Amino acid sequence: MEFELSKPQKLLQKSARDLFARECPAKRVRELMATDTALHPELWSAVAEQGWLGLHLSESCGGLGLSAVELAVVAEEMGRACFPGPFLGSVWASALIAEANPKSALLEKLANGETRGAVALVEPDTGWNPAEVTLGATTAADGFKLSGRKSFVSDAAVADTIVCVARTGEGPALFAVPAKATGVKIVATPALDATRKLYDVLFEDVKVGGADLLAIGPSAAKALARSLDMVTLCAAADMLGGMQWILEDAVEYAKTRQQFGKVIGSFQSVQHMCADMLLWTESARSAVYYAAWTMDQEPENSSRFVSIAKAYVSDGSREVANRGVQVHGGIGFTWEHDLQLYYKRSKASEILFGDAAYHRARLADMVLDA
Amino acid sequence: MELGLTPSETKFRDELRGWLAKHMPAKMVKTVETAAAYHEYLKRWQRTLFEGGYAGINWPKEYGGRGATFIEQAIFQEELALADAPERMGTIGQGLVGPTIIAVGTEAQKKRYLPKILSGEEVWCQGFSEPNAGSDLAALETKGVADGDDFVVNGQKIWTSYAHIAEQCLLVVRTDPAAAKHKGLTCLLVDMKSPGISVRPLKMMSGDSGFNEMFFTNLRVPKANVLGQVNDGWNVAITALSNERANLGSGLYVMFKRNLDAVIEQARKLKRGGRAVSQDPVLRQRLAQAYVDLEVFRLNTTRSLSQLNKTGAPGPEGSIQKLYWSELNQRNAQIAMEVLGPYAQLTGFDEGRFVYNYLRSRGNTIEAGTSEVQRNIIAQRVLGLPRSY
Secondary structure: OOOOOOOHHHHHHHHHHHHHHHHHHHHHHHHHOOOOOOOHHHHHHHHOOOHHHOOOHHHHHHHOOOOOOHHHHHHHHHHHOOOOOOHHHHHHHHHHHHHHHOOOHHHHHHHHHOOOOEEEOOOOOOOOOHHHHHOOOEEOOOEEEEEEEEEEEEHHHHHHHHEEEEEEEOEEEEEEEEEOOOEEEEEEEEOOOOOOOOEEEEEEEHHHHHHHHHEEEHHHHHHHHHHHHHHHHHHHHHHHHHHHHHHHHHHHHHHOEEEEEEEHHHHHHHHHHHHHHHHHHHHHHHHHOOOOOOOHHHHHHHHHHHHHHHHHHHHHHHHHHHHHHHHHHHHHOOOOOOHHHHHHHHHHHHHHHOOOHHHHHHHHHHHOOO | OOOOOHHHHHHHHHHHHHHHHHOOOOOOOOOOOOOOHHHHHHHHHHHHHHHOOOOOOOOHHHHHHOOOOHHHHHHHHHHHHHHOOOOOOOHHHHHHHHHHHHHHOHEEEEEEHHEEEEEEEEOOEEEEEEOOOOOHHHHHEEEEEEEEEEEEEEEEEOOOOOOOOOOOEEEEEEEEOOOOOOEEEEEEEOOOOOEEEEEEEEEOOOOOOEEEEEEEEEEEEEEEHHEEEOOOHHHHHHHHHHHHHHHHHHHHHHHHHHHHHHHHHHHHOOEEEEEEEEHHHHHHHHHHHHHHHHHHHHHHHHHHHHHHHOOOOOOOOHHHHHHHHHHHHHHHHHHHHHHHHHHHHHOOHHHHHHHHHHHHHHHOOOOOOOOHHHHHHHHHOOOOOOOOO
């Protein structure tokens, strides 16, 4: 047993960190935040060229065939860099399609970055539990008809394919809907984290062919559950990267900023905030990487450990971000300081794919009622 | 990242499982009333582990250990928790004194002391804190004066856990009053039956006598019992405390898991508002939070043992573990009180374990270095912030 990154995993971490430092400095992050989609074609291509969009897909699907641990490594570095753009939407879509229909021709294009994806799950009156979905798919000539509204869809405006989770008489169904299909309307819903955009997606009697049906019934539910765990893990790893950045930034500031003739890092009240930040960050690291390892090696336990990680990191990331601002004082509260980028991303990630209370409730079902 | 077990680790685990199935003792709950009997119960359990070859998993074979790795130590801890085994006894001897003797002791000291720590024959206490030297340990005043082949010790210690039942003591004394605060200290291995030691138990808030005052009057300790070098006692003490912080966690998980399992079991039985307490949505959140905290503690411990397996010696990072478990145990003891409602306060409910845990856990953030001291260590020695005192 070895509970740390292997040599190849450390190399991957280094190449991701180097690439984002080079291609995704804070200046570019800010430029992209001000755009409608936060998509930068060259940055996106750079990530695609590394194979990271298909890192988790098997080689037969055009992916790198690596594990969720490597995916977490890249996601952590994205969090550390506040990487803007549609990574989570595409990764979720490809993970979902790979589970539902590994032969789908969409996978290779998603893996090489030629097309982008999104998953439409949550609705105005439902949460992250797929069992709550109400959007209906009714049978129509040559296929199905989708009607309803989806909310909080990551990256929909730049997606070529939106996987819509619908309810049918035979249980849940997954449809790969071309974003340009007649009746699909995408409405931006600007939110506090401008590095990753959210949308409402309206399906107004959208006709989809039988070929667009990826899975239906128990196989659809299973694919959805597993891909949701995978992308939830990515969000937790992204938050871990942000926590690490905030911790390092706060400690660095505490070593240089002077008050009362001393650096503020010599005061115990400041030291203790930094110590707590380290405790949360390192504990988050244990939780995230253990969960990542279970995804492939102990899939029967992975939902439990993904929820443990997301519950812990959602609370911990907020605590770290709050203290990061407090250590900085006034400058930490400004638009000018990059801390605000991480602060907002942390809060958005906390909500994304279910906050701590959601995952605790999921764990309570697993642990208390067993 | 390879969290699966190697064939030899799997073999170790499977043999341990088989052994545990045969040797697990009946359950016993620690309360104020049962404290003395509970100690005997843990002592018997330690003896059973020792005879089965499961004491000192990562200690050298020639001194009674198993000679295995920290990884097997981590597996051992998880399997004990899964089997709902008793907690480990003799936290001072196994967690603190033993590893320090292994690190800096003479061959004769290793042969003399280590096997008896593992067999449970000798319980250790740690004579560190004094009335005027708590968090500021290096300010200690107990004197050790060289006289022939001995040091003659005079002074007082306080908050000494297990001194009332211990056979041996790791004692820190000032041997060079002229030297700087940290430079004139020496660590001694002291037989508690020696003339010149008197022990006065102090009653804890929980009602039991876990810690003590110790008074030394012309206590003679042979120079052969110096652990490490004369006047290098501060470094020896730091080694001991680093081991304490790094090692304690692995034994504590077993105890904490037993506590949480007991709360969950009661929550399924007790009723409030016409349903089982375990069905109350607010309390489900609290119990799940306790579960998350405990599991993350387990993962942290496993990860730090994996790192220890490579580095060999625990560093200041152990303070993160100490800070985590002490505050975790307090939070989870509080959650037990909330979940069980008015029953939790009854000394006759589930043998009084929840009252005991709630009160006893209050000391966790003080003993073995306060949370404030742990945060200072993390800030200064891990994060590199300047000293504040």
